[in-house]
Amino acid sequence: MQTVLITGANRGLGLGFCKQYAEAGWRVIATCRCPDEANGLHELALRYAHLQVYGLDVSDFSQIDALSRALSDSSIDVLINNAGIYTDISGKGFGQLDYQAWSSAFWVNSIAPVKLAEAFLPQIKRSSKKLIVAISSLMGSMTDNTSGGSLQYRSSKAGLNAAMKSLAIDLGSENIGVLVLHPGWVRTDMGGQNALIDVEESVTGMRRCIDAFSSAQSGSFLKFDASELPW
Numbered sequence: 193m194q195t196v197l198i199t200g201a202n203r204g205l206g207l208g209f210c211k212q213y214a215e216a217g218w219r220v221i222a223t224c225r226c227p228d229e230a231n232g233l234h235e236l237a238l239r240y241a242h243l244q245v246y247g248l249d250v251s252d253f254s255q256i257d258a259l260s261r262a263l264s265d266s267s268i269d270v271l272i273n274n275a276g277i278y279t280d281i282s283g284k285g286f287g288q289l290d291y292q293a294w295s296s297a298f299w300v301n302s303i304a305p306v307k308l309a310e311a312f313l314p315q316i317k318r319s320s321k322k323l324i325v326a327i328s329s330l331m332g333s334m335t336d337n338t339s340g341g342s343l344q345y346r347s348s349k350a351g352l353n354a355a356m357k358s359l360a361i362d363l364g365s366e367n368i369g370v371l372v373l374h375p376g377w378v379r380t381d382m383g384g385q386n387a388l389i390d391v392e393e394s395v396t397g398m399r400r401c402i403d404a405f406s407s408a409q410s411g412s413f414l415k416f417d418a419s420e421l422p423w
């Protein structure tokens with residue numbers, strides 16, 4: 193049985209990943225900030241014994257270390273860094289920037305995924321697939337940025353991309369792969385109801401990218417439909 197660890201698993205894309213991986217028979221380590229309020233996850237856990245829910249606020253690195261210790265005997269085939277925040281608030285753009293919020297965006301979106309990779313490296317090394325996935329965004333692409341704005345989110349996802357590209361190179365010798373994925377514009381709390389696709393379509397596409405992953409693709413930036421994106 194293969195194992196996936198997912199952050200931000202209680203709603204949106206994270207919950208979608210949990211549902212599809214559990215249905216496919218994977219062991220799912222579903223992590224979220226407030227397990228007591230994660231009703232969708234508990235419904236899945238009742239249906240699938242191989243889905244377990246753990247509390248994890250990715251901004252609290254002592255919680256990441258504690259969870260890694262608690263799961264020290266596990267192997268993790270795929271680590272999905274999904275948890276993310278969008279902190280750019282309208283009316284608080286350049287000239288009125290909230291620098292504390294910007295720092296939180298960096299902590300959660302760019303730095304925590306690296307900490308998770310570091311903390312769970314032993315479990316990833318022990319697995320057969322050995323893959324670290326970062327759910328990034330096309331908004332982190334320099335090439336694609338023709339409309340400006342969203343300084344905090346764009347820069348935090350660009351930082352995530354840069355860090356993951358380096359990890360792909362640095363961990364290549366240990367046969368650990370790194371894949372950066374753009375989920376598309378998806379109808380979730382973050383994407384809003386006008387977004388183009390639903391969670392099921394996005395997650396189905398991203399799971400296909402993960403299933404088809406080969407080491408030659410490590411360090412790539414792919415859209416959910418497997419097309420390559422510009423950095």
Ligand code: NDP
Nearest residue numbers: 200204205225249250251275276329377378380381382383
């Ligand atoms: P949602 O806002 O629906 O969900 C975000 C998830 O992240 C929630 O589970 C939330 O938990 C969790 N989260 C936020 N901060 C933390 C934290 N400190 N610790 C643990 N969990 C946390 O967003 P989506 O599902 O749409 O987004 C998932 C990922 O996809 C994000 O990284 C996002 O940037 C990316 N993305 C989404 C797009 C879209 O169109 N939807 C487009 C491009 C990228 P809680 O409920 O506790 O707040």
